Amino acid sequence: MKSNRVGSGIIKAIIYLFLILVSVIYIVPLVWVFMVSFKTNAEIFTSPFALPESFYLDNFTFAWTAGKLGIATLNSFIVCAVTLIISMVIGSMAAFAIGRLRWKLAKPCMTYFLIGMMIPVHCVMIPLFTRFARMGLSNSLVGLMIPYVTFSLPVTIFIMTGFFESMPNELIESACIDGASIYKTFFSIALPLSRTGLFVTGLMTFVANWNELLLAMVFISDDTKKTLPVSLSKFVGPYNTNYSQMFAAIIIAIIPTVVVYCIFSNQIVDGLTAGAVKG
Amino acid sequence: MDKMLRDKKAIIIFITPAFLLFTFILFIPICQSVYYSFCEYKGLTAPQFIGLTNYRNMLKDKSLGFALKNSLFFLIFSCVSQLIMGLFLAALLTNINKGRNLFKNIIYLPCVLSSTALGLLWMFIFSPKLGINQLLAQFGIEGPLWLMDTSGFIILPMWIIAFVALWQYVGQSMMLYMAQISGISKSLYEASYIDGCNKFKSFIHITLPLIRPMVATAMSLNAIGSLKFFDLIYNMTEGGPNHRTEVLATHLYTQGFKYNKYGYASAIGVILIVLCLLVTGLINRFVKTENYEM
Numbered sequence: 137m138k139s140n141r142v143g144s145g146i147i148k149a150i151i152y153l154f155l156i157l158v159s160v161i162y163i164v165p166l167v168w169v170f171m172v173s174f175k176t177n178a179e180i181f182t183s184p185f186a187l188p189e190s191f192y193l194d195n196f197t198f199a200w201t202a203g204k205l206g207i208a209t210l211n212s213f214i215v216c217a218v219t220l221i222i223s224m225v226i227g228s229m230a231a232f233a234i235g236r237l238r239w240k241l242a243k244p245c246m247t248y249f250l251i252g253m254m255i256p257v258h259c260v261m262i263p264l265f266t267r268f269a270r271m272g273l274s275n276s277l278v279g280l281m282i283p284y285v286t287f288s289l290p291v292t293i294f295i296m297t298g299f300f301e302s303m304p305n306e307l308i309e310s311a312c313i314d315g316a317s318i319y320k321t322f323f324s325i326a327l328p329l330s331r332t333g334l335f336v337t338g339l340m341t342f343v344a345n346w347n348e349l350l351l352a353m354v355f356i357s358d359d360t361k362k363t364l365p366v367s368l369s370k371f372v373g374p375y376n377t378n379y380s381q382m383f384a385a386i387i388i389a390i391i392p393t394v395v396v397y398c399i400f401s402n403q404i405v406d407g408l409t410a411g412a413v414k415g
Numbered sequence: 416m417d418k419m420l421r422d423k424k425a426i427i428i429f430i431t432p433a434f435l436l437f438t439f440i441l442f443i444p445i446c447q448s449v450y451y452s453f454c455e456y457k458g459l460t461a462p463q464f465i466g467l468t469n470y471r472n473m474l475k476d477k478s479l480g481f482a483l484k485n486s487l488f489f490l491i492f493s494c495v496s497q498l499i500m501g502l503f504l505a506a507l508l509t510n511i512n513k514g515r516n517l518f519k520n521i522i523y524l525p526c527v528l529s530s531t532a533l534g535l536l537w538m539f540i541f542s543p544k545l546g547i548n549q550l551l552a553q554f555g556i557e558g559p560l561w562l563m564d565t566s567g568f569i570i571l572p573m574w575i576i577a578f579v580a581l582w583q584y585v586g587q588s589m590m591l592y593m594a595q596i597s598g599i600s601k602s603l604y605e606a607s608y609i610d611g612c613n614k615f616k617s618f619i620h621i622t623l624p625l626i627r628p629m630v631a632t633a634m635s636l637n638a639i640g641s642l643k644f645f646d647l648i649y650n651m652t653e654g655g656p657n658h659r660t661e662v663l664a665t666h667l668y669t670q671g672f673k674y675n676k677y678g679y680a681s682a683i684g685v686i687l688i689v690l691c692l693l694v695t696g697l698i699n700r701f702v703k704t705e706n707y708e709m
Contacts, residue, residue, distance in 0.1 A: 230433035259684035260444035286440040365531040
């Protein structure tokens with residue numbers, strides 16, 4: 137028995153060693169970028185792996201202003217927040233109709249929405265782009281929000297339908313007996329009770345749109361309207377030679393997410409996983 | 416009660432916004448895209464029907480060959496590697512108690528970060544003068560040009576990108592498998608230990624069969640994700656050197672929005688949709704099984 141315990145102790149130790157090694161692979165690149173972003177351009181080549189000599193903040197101010205990352209962060213935030221709210225409202229309305237209201241076409245309608253999960257954005261980009269250009273919607277944040285909302289809908293509808301279906305019937309019934317209209321039932325009973333679902337879908341929507349690059353790159357050419365991934369990708373290009381500024385730009389782009397993630401990591405990981413499990 | 420839930424007006428009000436958006440932004444554009452793929456269309460003049468010419472041109476397009484090869488490589492690599500690494504990490508993490516959350520959160524972190532930023536980060540790590548090559552130089556070794564090598568059937572940059580993608584997204588698969596594994600009842604394992612199984616055997620005979628439905632889900636997610644794959648490649652190599660790391664998505668982007676060949680790009684898009692539907696169908700047909708009672 138004792139040798140068995142020693143054996144399992146060794147196995148545990150190996151597991152921990154391996155996991156620590158994996159974590160190092162995850163953390164070291166981020167730490168390296170963080171350190172380099174405080175160095176001057178010359179320092180990167182003379183002492184690549186030492187700690188920065190002084191905290192040289194000019195890199196950040198340059199990337200923030202000249203790299204237009206400041207305005208890009210704001211744009212990204214506006215786009216994502218508006219998209220989040222609209223897609224949640226529209227999506228949960230549709231989910232309520234599918235999951236709770238009684239009509240014949242509910243199932244086919246659900247299938248129709250679910251097909252959207254399998255379609256890559258790339259395939260609809262060209263028709264959308266030409267049409268939006270004709271309608272004057274290209275090069276505007278609204279033109280970006282519309283497809284973002286649409287592509288967030290399948291997941292939102294799918295998850296929210298599950299939530300509404302599993303809601304006990306008595307709740308809706310009692311609201312009905314108390315004389316609430318169907319709209320009132322939806323907004324003041326069904327929605328508040330499915331907060332978990334809203335949190336999960338909201339999280340998925342926000343993360344996906346915050347990081348979206350392709351559509352934003354195609355639809356927006358005006359520097360002051362670009363979103364964060366696009367501005368970053370443009371600033372850190374082959375024509376820039378100041379490495380430390382580029383590193384600072386990368387840090388600016390990921391630091392908000394990292395901070396939020398560090399605070400709420402458990403909720404975020406569980407929420408996103410719950411979403412993907414159901415999706 | 417029943418009458419309220421059958422209220423036609425309410426149903427229409429609830430479903431219409433989503434339905435309209437979906438139809439106009441997704442369904443009609445897909446149909447248009449299929450139509451454009453049979454057209455000569457450069458954006459300035461109206462599309463002109465030219466039959467299968469776009470598809471015939473594909474056979475002559477050398478970079479499309481690279482793109483298709485790379486996309487398929489990527490699809491297979493990410494399905495297999497994510498399955499193995501994801502399961503492996505999930506199995507390790509469910510076997511330890513202390514620090515499980517910490518490791519889990521660290522490995523999941525890149526999933527929520529922008530793949531643009533991470534792509535650029537790895538581009539620097541593998542760039543000729545920085546990162547790994549600086550580290551190698553400390554030991555007096557001159558590192559290779561990681562992202563510019565073009566020898567071999569699957570070239571070095573593609574392998575690097577594939578591993579970076581694995582690094583970034585393995586957390587997702589790991590979490591899916593962990594969620595499924597932690598749902599398996601402990602009594603099954605206890606019974607197997609009494610019957611003389613060791614941990615490894617019970618993993619093979621209990622865990623693996625029971626998480627098979629999740630394997631299908633995770634694999635479909637990986638497969639679609641890897642076909643859509645754009646951000647990392649665009650930021651790490653931009654499809655270069657000489658179109659050798661192009662995938663379908665980057666090729667579509669260059670053809671459509673750099674050279675304004677909308678018709679040809681639409682044809683690539685159609686191939687992408689067909690691949691997506693095909694792969695999901697295949698995975699659901701061969702990997703998916705019914706949920707066991709747990």
